[in-house]
Amino acid sequence: MPRDPISRPLAALAARLPQRLRTGYWTRLVPALAALAALTHAPSFVRPVWSPDEGYLATQARMLADGGVLYDTVVDRKPPLLPWLYEAAFWVFGSLSLWPLRVLAIVAHLATALLLASVARGRWGDRAGAAAGALYLLVSIGLSPEDTQAATFEVFMLPAMVAAFRYAERRRWLAAGVATAVCALTKQTGGAVLLPVLWMLLQDARHRGVRRPAALGRVLAGFALPVALVAVILTKPGGFLFWVVTGSGDYASFDGSVLLMAGRALGNAAILAAAFLGLAVPLLRRRRALRRAAPGASAPPRRGAAGGSVSDLWVFLASAVVAVCTGFHFFGHYYLQLMPPLVLLGVGAASASAVRWRPVLVYSAVAATAFWGLALAWPGHRLDRSAKVATAVAEQTGPGDTMLVWGMHPEMYWLADRRPATRYLTAGFLTNYSGGKGDRQVGEAYSVQDAWKTFDQELSRNLPEIVVDDSGTSPYSPVRIPRIERLLDAHYQMVGLTGDTVIYRLVRR
Known part of the structure; x- marks a missing residue:
């Protein structure tokens, strides 16, 4: 039996536990x-x-x-x-x-x-x-x-x-x-x-x-x-019902x-x-x-x-x-x-x-x-780029500013610690782009029901301080989505570039 005053009670407790435990x-x-x-x-x-x-x-x-x-x-x-x-x-x-x-x-x-x-x-x-x-x-x-x-x-x-x-x-x-x-x-x-x-x-x-x-x-x-x-x-x-069951048909x-x-x-x-x-x-x-065995020759199940x-x-x-x-x-x-x-x-x-x-x-x-x-x-180049973009956004904005990520990498919001300007955290909701299934049925016409109406209402109340265009040459790039292209042309100027990810900042007039 251990003599240490702390270990002695523990040893006694262990000894009283059932053997099977x-x-x-x-x-x-x-x-x-x-x-x-x-x-x-x-x-x-x-x-x-x-x-x-x-x-x-x-x-x-x-x-x-x-x-x-x-x-x-x-x-x-x-x-x-x-x-x-x-x-x-x-x-x-x-x-x-x-x-x-x-x-x-x-x-x-x-x-x-x-x-x-x-x-x-x-x-x-x-x-x-x-x-x-x-x-x-x-x-x-x-x-x-x-x-x-x-x-x-x-x-x-x-x-x-x-x-x-x-x-x-x-x-x-x-x-x-x-x-x-x-x-x-x-x-x-x-x-x-x-x-x-x-x-x-x-x-x-x-x-x-x-x-x-x-x-x-x-x-x-x-x-x-x-x-x-x-x-x-x-x-x-x-x-x-809509988001969990019926609203994912196109996706x-x-x-x-x-x-x-x-x-x-x-x-x-x-x-x-x-x-x-x-x-x-x-x-x-x-x-x-089992294929070679005769029918009924296998051992009975447990x-x-x-x-x-x-x-x-x-x-x-x-x-x-x-x-x-x-x-x-x-x-x-x-x-x-x-x-x-x-x-x-x-x-x-x-x-x-x-x-x-x-x-x-x-x-x-x-x-x-x-x-x-x-x-x-694991190299993780894509996620490393997201971290670099998020760092740049955090340096150029304040905690109360909002941002819009036009792409499929919503981790930028979390890494930058900035609030999203919209409830749609990826461009997929607004264009039906779904993680690499190709460019068929991708565009404004294939968005989630009423998504563009809601998106326009959200941005009309408060334009984001930063827009990150992470679309590259994808089927939902701004040149193919007129609303996003007009938004950038009317209100933003480019302030940064990381790979093919472009950072735009709101122009105050």
């Missing part, structure tokens, strides 16, 4: 996974901002803190949970840094890993559970660093997504519906997890004679009530460059495949073995899997594929939604095939190390 499975696994989550995402702290989405959320949070109203004077095509989380973090820690959100993102990854470990342990045993948690954290950085190290929608959506699957697996249908709602209120495509939830409900009813209408009612009630609470009470119903369309979309889709899929190769090998071997097979995992993966393809943008961070079902399928295949874990873990660790090093060395 001191040496149990989760007591040993949680700290190990927490350390791995912190290690794999440590590079997230080396940059002030990783992506325009982070910049958009940070700017939104400041606008909300200044009295803005979500889906009215503060708008986006995303659900409200993550903007509110950013706002809360800024309220507690201040808005000068995103480090609190990066910490919360690590917590979200850890929660996802633990939920995957719980699913895998229930199906294939303790070792598979630990492997699922560790492998998820290793492959969670297996895309471009801008997609995996940023604190954005998909990262915070994943815990609720896996929780919905886990609750359905345990036949806790009301909780599965609530988790699905939380997922969809973080990002709309998170609602795709409702497909495997309903599949497991159908299989459970078929095999166990469960009353299907009652269980279905609990799922739908669990999903509908939180969404109704947010839409009707916590936000404006009309604004929520989420197939109109655009097919070659560009196909190239992005295949490129990000190839990067993800490289990160998952350690798990892909046992999965392919397992599929090949208890705990709703429906008694891994079909629910394949439906889980199919729902994620549908979510990634929705909108036809195929950005890298969309592919994060594929990671949980892929990890479960790979771990299940390795467990069922008696594959040695060491090669799988070694490859995944080596791949993660490569992506980790890539994150530290």
